[in-house]
Structures are given as C-alpha cells and as structure tokens.
Amino acid sequence: MFTDEYFMRMAFQEAQIALEKDEVPIGCVIVANNRVIARAHNLTETLNDVTAHAEMQAITSAANYLGGKYLINCTLYVTLEPCVMCSGALSWSQISKVVIGARDEQRGFINKNLSLHPKTEIVSGVMENECSTIVKEFFKSKR
Numbered sequence: 001m002f003t004d005e006y007f008m009r010m011a012f013q014e015a016q017i018a019l020e021k022d023e024v025p026i027g028c029v030i031v032a033n034n035r036v037i038a039r040a041h042n043l044t045e046t047l048n049d050v051t052a053h054a055e056m057q058a059i060t061s062a063a064n065y066l067g068g069k070y071l072i073n074c075t076l077y078v079t080l081e082p083c084v085m086c087s088g089a090l091s092w093s094q095i096s097k098v099v100i101g102a103r104d105e106q107r108g109f110i111n112k113n114l115s116l117h118p119k120t121e122i123v124s125g126v127m128e129n130e131c132s133t134i135v136k137e138f139f140k141s142k143r
Contacts, residue, residue, distance in 0.1 A: 002034045004077070004099050008126045011077040011101070014041040014054065015134055021046060025134045028054035028078040030062040030071065030095075037074070038062035054078060055086035059093055071095040079131040081108035081124070091116045100124040101131025 007029055014027025018041035030038040040057035044050055055078055063069050075097040082090060082098070087109035090098060094117045103124060105111055116122065 004123060004126045007031055007036070007075070007077045008079070008099060008101055008131075010036060010039065011079050012127060012130060012134075014039055015079045015131070018042045018054070019134065019138060025138050026054045026078065026080045028058040028076060030058050030074050030076050032062075032066070032074045037065045051085065053083065053086050055082050056089060059089050063093070069093065075099060077101075077126075079127075080104050080135055081110060083107050084109055084112055084114060087114055087116060090120070093117075095120055097121040097123070099126050101127050102135065103128075 010029045011027040014029065015025040018027060019025035023042040023045050027041045029036050038058040038061035040054045040061060042054050043052040043057060055076065058076065062071055062074060071093040073096050076090065076095055077099045079101040081100045081104040098116060098120060103110065
C-alpha cells in the first residue's frame with residue numbers, strides 16, 4: 001500500500017494546490033516511517049520569495065516536526081527534479097531518499113552534475129507523465 005507512487009500522488013495533490021494559486025505547480029511531501037510529516041508546494045509568488053520552493057518549505061516543516069535539522073530515515077517525494085538550491089538543502093539535511101516525478105533538464109541538479117549526500121538514494125520517473133504535463137501546461141498557459 002505505501003509505495004512510491006502512493007506518496008507521489010500526495011505530492012501531486014500539492015502541485016495541484018499550487019496551480020490553483022497560480023504558482024508553478026510543484027508539490028512535495030516528506031515521509032518518515034510511512035507517515036507524512038511535511039507537505040508543501042511552491043509559494044514563491046505568494047510569499048514574494050525566490051527561495052520558497054516546495055522542497056525548501058517541506059524541509060523546514062519536517063525539521064520543525066522532528067526537532068532537528070537532519071532528515072535521516074526520511075524520504076522526500078517531489079513532482080519535479082530539485083533545482084541547485086533545493087538539492088544543496090537536501091544534501092545538508094542528509095535526507096535518506098529522494099523520489100522525483102519528472103526530470104528538469106534545464107534547471108535540475110542532475111544535469112548540473114551535482115549530487116546529494118553520499119548516502120541519499122535517488123529514484124526518478126514516478127508518475128513522470130502527470131508530473132511533467134502539469135508543469136508544461138502551466139507554462140504553455142503563460143505564453
């Protein structure tokens with residue numbers, strides 16, 4: 001029951017909330033022991049803050065929940081591959097696993113030849129079509 005797709009669906013719900021707010025539709029959840037401890041979506045427009053990415057919001061929320069800065073034994077599910085800023089924060093958090101919906105060929109950390117913490121497992125392509133489509137359609141509507 002608690003599969004990567006199960007939790008990615010929750011992250012996708014967060015992306016849909018962002019879309020309703022006219023934010024770039026990226027969503028994220030952080031899970032510990034099969035329990036969601038943080039959920040977030042992009043808030044860069046709402047907060048007028050370029051650092052208010054879904055991952056940054058979720059990392060802060062999870063750290064507050066856990067009472068510490070490290071996210072060891074936690075998994076982050078995100079609908080779009082993290083950018084350089086978010087990947088840096090994830091690396092510092094020592095998160096155990098990152099599950100990515102769609103790759104971001106232009107701004108994602110993988111094509112920038114960056115890595116996360118050496119012990120972090122990375123899984124990509126979970127609900128890739130849905131996660132990619134929502135972002136592409138959002139930007140198409142802006143043009």
